[in-house]
Amino acid sequence: MQRRGPAPDVDSAPDEQQRWRALVVCLVAGAMTLLDVSIVNVALPAIREGLGAGPSAISWVVAGYALAFGVLLVPAGRLGDARSRRGVFVAGVVLFTVSSALCGAAQDPVWLAVARVLQGLGGGLISPQVSGFIQTMFRGAERGRAFGLFGATVGVSTAIGPLLGGVLVNAGGPDLGWRLVFYVNVPVGVVLVLLALRFLPRGSSGQRQSLDPVGVVLFTTSMLLLLWPVVQGEQGTPLSRRPWWLTGVALGLLVLFWWWERHWTARGRETLVDLSLLRVRSFMNGLGLGTFYFAGFTALFIVLTLYLQEGLGYTALEAGLTQLPFAVGSAVSAFGAGRLVSRYGRRLVVIGLVAVLAGLLAVDLMTPRLEGMEGLKLAPALLLAGLGGGLVISPNVTLSLEEVDVARAGAGGGLLQTAQRVGSAIGVAVVLAIFFDAATASGGDLAEALSVSLRTTIGLVLVALLLALLDLRRRVGSD
Template sequence: MTETTEPQLAPEERDRRWPALAVCLLAGAMTLLDVSIVNVALPSIREGLDAGNSTIQWVVAGYALAFGIVLVPAGRLGDARSRKTVFMAGVALFTVASAVCGAAQEPLWIGVARVAQGIGGGLITPQVSGFIQNLFKGPERGRAFGLFGATIGVSTAIGPVLGGLLIQLGGEESGWRLVFYVNVPIGILLMVMAHRYLPAAVRGPKQSLDPVGVLLFGAAMFFVLLPLVTGGQDSSLSQRPWWLLGISAALLIAFVLWERYWAGRDRETLLDMSLVKVRSFVLGVGLGTFYFAGFTSIFIVLTLYLQQGLGYSALEAGLTQLPFAVGSAVAALLGGRLVERMGRALVVTGLVLISVSLVIVDILVPHLGSDVGLKLAPVLLLAGLGGGLVISPNITLALDEVEPARAGAGGGLLQTAQRVGSAIGVAIVLALFFERVRSTRGDFADALSYSLHVTIGFVLVALLLGIADLARRARDARPTTDH
């Protein structure tokens, strides 16, 4: 296989590292906001377009499917050709698709545009981690990933707030269109800034794009995500087409066999199979998968409890999550500075904090009475502080032994695992939440507690993986301290 080396940056490109990071973070925020901001707009979209539940579900599912399928191939494309070109293509597609969503006159129109949006987001996201890996080294890389982690935490938590505010400004009938139109000026600004500040194409020999591997992996991800993202509120876990996972497993086996064959012909593969030998990467991927399975579903079930159980407006429910966003942003910035010194212990600390916080929420909710959102604020702030110590340090630690020339593919796989984890968590937790609501005849507090148990379970699995990596790193470091 062609040997790869870390691409060298021209002096003027090194001087533009931090403006380039700002471009990446803005783009990352735009794509992540679109995951959560749309959820609060779904009722308005349903009314505005006179759409059925199944069609509306695809407004969410179409984006999630396309996003998850494209991530790894897009990371490979950026590694093999030009991250800047792939990034700008993704921003352009995302921006145009957002405008089409905002102008939609019928359900099919917005469904197709959301798939295009997902493809654009999938093109953008792995380039962000790739750029950070290439542009920064040592403590600076930790700080850059800290800012990226803060962006993830804030974007995910603040999405419902921004969505509720835009709907309130635009009104129930057309406010949902602003949720999509807001991306257009941001996208245009990003195109200008990316052209100016992002480093040019990676220098080096042109590499194979592995089209067969792309098709096999993309199809496998499709059949993993499809039964997870297409279940509505009335769909129990037993009613989903889980048999599709068997097809996915067969495709993944075929993918691994193909990658070995393709590598044996001295060709560049979609995934560097040597990544499975990098223990920090494998454990980091596993930790991220389970953490995001719990992390993403927390906001959804809490929002449902506040809106449907307590009658909060979309804006009020979103504002309740602001303490988490603040805590996550502060801790992520701090984590970026501490990760070089504390390593995996920092992530373990964050996971302990968020686990304790979720247990406290579970205990408190049935006894809070009025002003639930206000009373939960200190606990959600603590949870945010824990979450901020997990996301960006885990990205840094998972990729710290991956060569920078493979950062796009490695980052793409890490992001794909997180997206699949989110889909698994949301599918399971939401199904259990609504089944509990039906069985208890509308007891939303009980349903929140019931689903939180599963969420806590996901986070605890992530904690065990973090402890395993912490112990492994301690063992690996011991011989060097003995000599």
């Protein structure tokens, strides 16, 4: 049996007021890292002009962050479990803040790309600690409410990124605007470090655990190779021209990683990923559901922004405002879902996915009839999809982690977020390629391209719904 030892971050029961203050610190940090996934997209034209960056360099401004963020989630979660969750969190915020300042001060494309990789590493250190803190600080219905706020943060941050980016780019103008997108993180990061040192629980010292360095190398390399083909292509790169053979190598390394984890466990050492998680049905169903949902959820905003700006002539700010109803709906329902998940369980997720599908279908039906500022007619459909999305993200995290030992909360949360990031990257690559292929085939008809790509996102969300129904059936059968 695997020797675990006391967990260093099973927190020493901070009082109620302290817990909620600590949660606010975690959510602000999580929002900061998630915003930088989408906020940069609307600033790319200004970056291209300001630094004279070519398409390849611009693609790495996005890809460098996504790669570094995605590959570090599980190792960072394990580091927080095995050592000090607060220490890893603070280190991540410091790295994210410094690298944000470096991004804003960039004088050439290579400088900016390297700083974005460092920024992604900071984000990868922070994110798994957020779910780890929630898992260890809260119990029962309180945990559901805390994850509800976390889900609202995820949904709002992803959806509101283009709007905030548009505001900053417009406010700063062509020279300063894109730099403000990065500089805005600096004062937030400084305040977060001070608040984290004051409010985040230290955790008990406990017995030091193995960090499984071989497992870290194998897992990180496999994630890097898995993500590489889907993030390295420039916008519009056909799927057939990407190095998909690396996916086979990645899968081979994952098999080797599984063998190593079993070997390391047999020697009585702590592993990067607790293989017993793979036998927890609720965790594995939630893992798959989150992967497919985020593949469709994230891609939606990319293709919709492209259509609104290039098809209807919207500015970055106008495109962001059009998507605001989704953010509002997601925030409202995610907060309520945190209070309802303990009562309705997986049924809540099923209802949410059905609402998301209904909203996406409505957008698909309305797209050919939109002209100019009539894009605002999408607001009711996007509000419905947002209300549904808020019922998916936080309840799925709560239900997926409910049977996971709190001593493995960071690693389990990191694995969930890794699946979400991989799903997002693959979904964006596939849906974007379909969008551009459809635009070419239809002679530049972006409404048709949006419709075709929307049907792909609908298919991805349908898979998530199927997994939710299977998990619901299992839970009902075991009652």
